[in-house]
Amino acid sequence: EVQLLESGGGLVQPGGSLRLSCASSGFTFRSSAMSWVRQAPGKGLEWVSVVSGSGGSTYYADSVRGRFTVSRDNSKNTLYLQMNSLRAEDTAVYYCAKDALRQYYYMEVWGKGTTVTVSS
Amino acid sequence: QTVVTQEPSFSVSPGETVTLTCGLSSGSVSTNYYPSWYQQTPGQAPRTLIYNTNTRSSGVPDRFSGSILGNKAALTITGAQADDECDYYCVLYMGSGVYVFGTGTKVTVL
Numbered sequence: 001e002v003q004l005l006e007s008g009g010g011l012v013q014p015g016g017s018l019r020l021s022c023a024s025s026g027f028t029f030r031s032s033a034m035s036w037v038r039q040a041p042g043k044g045l046e047w048v049s050v051v052s053g054s055g056g057s058t059y060y061a062d063s064v065r066g067r068f069t070v071s072r073d074n075s076k077n078t079l080y081l082q083m084n085s086l087r088a089e090d091t092a093v094y095y096c097a098k099d100a101l102r103q104y105y106y107m108e109v110w111g112k113g114t115t116v117t118v119s120s
Numbered sequence: 121q122t123v124v125t126q127e128p129s130f131s132v133s134p135g136e137t138v139t140l141t142c143g144l145s146s147g148s149v150s151t152n153y154y155p156s157w158y159q160q161t162p163g164q165a166p167r168t169l170i171y172n173t174n175t176r177s178s179g180v181p182d183r184f185s186g187s188i189l190g191n192k193a194a195l196t197i198t199g200a201q202a203d204d205e206c207d208y209y210c211v212l213y214m215g216s217g218v219y220v221f222g223t224g225t226k227v228t229v230l
Contacts (some may be wrong), residue, residue: 035219037166045158045166045209047219059217074131079173095165105213106156106171 002026004111022079022096030074033101074120124222142210148191153195153212
């Protein structure tokens, strides 16, 4: 069974940094692209970033490009999202998802999410 | 800035059929955008329903179906049930690694 477990969320001041993690199991992690998707309170879902299975290709939404960095450690089956220069509008639940990039281009399986709050 | 539009809300009676749509602010949706659909109950993670326009994800009941209708992607719920009451989102793949979520549709079953 595919399982994704996000961690690392919390309260951070504007301008601060946070690193999210997504521990994965139940599938061949290195063979799968992975995405981050977020949802601000009371709002819809927003795609944030995707990384290829090797980690060699990364893509970002305009709203986070230059501030967020996605990476992965295939030896640890773990996905990361380094978030810098955080703003109030980055407050959201952040989900990781197993992504079928370059196959059928969709999010196959989702984690339960971790909450990030950016506030002074 | 690409906007993917969905109806804000839909109300359906139990047993009826409802079709939700997913369009582009400019242009037509085709299979080349690999439309996918997700269901989300408040406070829960999304659940994948449909991918590649019309392929049901594992375990999804066959009352959910996807298609292209005119210039939009569509999700049809045939014989709506009470537990279909939640939010539905479409996603379009825009190329170059970029996805865009639709604005979401809140479905009420009453």
